[in-house]
Amino acid sequence: MKPFGKVVVCGVGLIGGSFALALRQAGMAQRLVGVGRRPASLERARVLGVIDEACDDWATALAGAELVLLAMPVGQMAAVMAAMAPHLEPGTVVTDAGSTKRDVIEAAYSHLDARLTHVVPAHPIAGAESSGVDAAFPALYSGKKVVVTPLPENDEGAVQRVCDAWEACGAVIHRMSPREHDRVFAAVSHLPHLLAFGLVHDLAGRANAEQLFSYAASGFRDFTRIAGSHPEMWRDICIANRQALLGELDQYLAELAYLRALLLAGDGTRLEHLFDEARRARNAWAEQQTNPVSE
Amino acid sequence: MKPFGKVVVCGVGLIGGSFALALRQAGMAQRLVGVGRRPASLERARVLGVIDEACDDWATALAGAELVLLAMPVGQMAAVMAAMAPHLEPGTVVTDAGSTKRDVIEAAYSHLDARLTHVVPAHPIAGAESSGVDAAFPALYSGKKVVVTPLPENDEGAVQRVCDAWEACGAVIHRMSPREHDRVFAAVSHLPHLLAFGLVHDLAGRANAEQLFSYAASGFRDFTRIAGSHPEMWRDICIANRQALLGELDQYLAELAYLRALLLAGDGTRLEHLFDEARRARNAWAEQQTNPVSE
Structure with a gap:
């Protein structure tokens, strides 16, 4: 598997933080950038070494990004996609960790319409009782299922990269329809x-x-x-x-x-x-x- | 606390078996006798050292008994009490481990009417995922609650002996009304x-x-x-x-x-x-x- 260059994680809590830690441990991310609502949480993630850099604007965060993981509560997906859209480069692969898929896909159709070849919805079946970046750990996804629900518009190479990332975290890929x-x-x-x-x-x-x-x-x-x-x-x-x-x-x-x-x-x-x-x-x-x- | 002489446990599974093991470990039972529906289970309890003797008739089991614990499913309480009644001696203290209390008390009023001073209903709040005598262990009740629901007819000395037995098992006594x-x-x-x-x-x-x-x-x-x-x-x-x-x-x-x-x-x-x-x-x-x- 070819390592990713710049990886952006939006929402660096238990789910996003553990993804970052696992990718880093697997040597699969050259640079990890965090984006999020709370500057203090992002700074905490940086201090813990979960991300290399906290970023508060999408233009900077997305410049040259190879992979973006959206790991916020699903109710924020539409607003985040709308904010990202003007800055998203053609080759950047976008995936998410939302627990529901039809609504996330609706949001993608509404806000990332021009980039659907590279927007690959997914759901890692993992978690823990505690939340937040302090609870994150690199083995969270080891042996766990990740359900990937590709869009008909998806580029198969982009789907493969999302699978690569999760497999590098130790997860087992399952494909299903969103419904x-x-x-x-x-x-x-x-x-x-x-x-x-x-x-x-x-x-x-x-x-x-x-x-x-x-x-x-x-x-x-x-x-x-x-x-x-x-x-x-x-x-x-x-x-x-x-x-x-x-x-x-x-x-x-x-x-x-x-x-x-x-x-x-x-x-x-x-x-x-x-x-x-x-x-x-x-x-x-x-x-x-x-x-x-x-x- | 004065040790019990002969203790009879009816239903030597997880609950009854752990009670027997805990009493023995505390030096609180001179002789442990098991009664139950399945001869093979009783024999297993004897082989495991949970009871000293398996007994298939109530006359023998109850002769000289100081304490009886009924630890079968609550649906069997009435039939067991009816079978015991003719052989129950005046000084024998009877208690139970049923998860419900009003029905057990109804059964006692129906079948042990002549011995109500010594019938003290109780419910140990303890258990485990597995059942049967093989799952029994002496520390099951350590630090756990036992709810005692005395009858108005109870002799206070009999209530105290039931509390003694459970405290010897490491439990903490709570009193409540059956309702x-x-x-x-x-x-x-x-x-x-x-x-x-x-x-x-x-x-x-x-x-x-x-x-x-x-x-x-x-x-x-x-x-x-x-x-x-x-x-x-x-x-x-x-x-x-x-x-x-x-x-x-x-x-x-x-x-x-x-x-x-x-x-x-x-x-x-x-x-x-x-x-x-x-x-x-x-x-x-x-x-x-x-x-x-x-x-």
Whole structure:
């Protein structure tokens, strides 16, 4: 794999920072430039050695850039693309790390229309409980999946460069259509986050919240771990993917209505059967996860 | 604390087996006798040194017993109490490890009416992902809560002996009313289990289940860990506590209806606010959990 010259990371947090660290460790980036909303965070990223340079204007950042990773919450993608567009050079490959794909692609069609051959959407299936550049580490993507959802307009060489970059980070590439991507992740990621946020919010609002939390144990801890996730990031994901997410939520509400009916009827036989099927499916999945991916 | 003479454990699995191991390690049991449905499991418990003797009749098991722990799924409590009743001696203290309390107490009023001074209901808030006697270990209860829900009929000396036993296992005693117990655990334990079983069951039934599971990551893994729990045990808990559980489920369904309305309206501001409140509450709780209890 040919190393990249200048690599620009917009949003140098856990995701963007770990990408920068991994590329550097693999010897795949000659110069790493950070762009972002908060000058203090960028300066922190520079001090930590995650980036070589913090940049506050797109003209300078994009001059001679070979690769750009957009790693902000997806709600900012359109505005960032609009700001970048006048300064983007023809050969620069642009990719993103957004958790949703159809909305990011809509933003690209709106704002990067002249550069679609080189705009390759992707989603690394990795993450951690903590956010921010201090949480970044180079092995974050090691053995993890990166879903690439190329556009019909894409130049195959540009797609290959994006795959090169992620493979240099240790990731495994999967290709999917944007629609399929958004439906799959609505089910296995966005819905569980919504459900966990909802349960904690529900209990925290009770008059006896303090008592309730004092008896919560490890089952509760694991079930609600994802309710500690970044609110702005998850607001953006839920809004961006709300069509698929509403479909998943409604299907889940039908499941809960069935469970409610079994409880009302005191139907232990069907309840046990359902629990048993769930346990078998969950255990079969867990056994296959020799190296479980994080998100 | 005065050691117990003969201690009988009915249901020598993770919970009952760990109790036996912990009492023995603390020098608090002179003789440990196991009773249970499956002779092979009891024999395994004997071979592992968890019990001294496996016993298949209640007359022999209860002769001269000082303490009995009932550690089967709560759905078996009534039948076991009925079988024990004719052989129970006046001085024997009976306690249980059931995850629900009102139904166990109902069973005691029905079948152990003549011995209520010495029947002290309790619930250790501890457990592990695996079940069965092979998973038992003496430190399971170390630093964990045990909720004792004494009956108005209880002899205070009998209550103290039950507290002695659990404290010898390293647990911290909390007293609550049975009704309060069942409502608190419906919210922080029974409902999350129902929700996790439901999500996995829902996804496992899809035509593209294999694809969905292949992209499930660590958030999904933690959220669904409790869907790997024992189906019979959780059937019994859900049925026994269905009144409180239905109340919690309905409150949660109202929360989901609100979330659904925010999604439909695309109301990112309120969604982020809700996520932020949930995250704060969850993180505040997690920070207090210096030594998180298991269940």
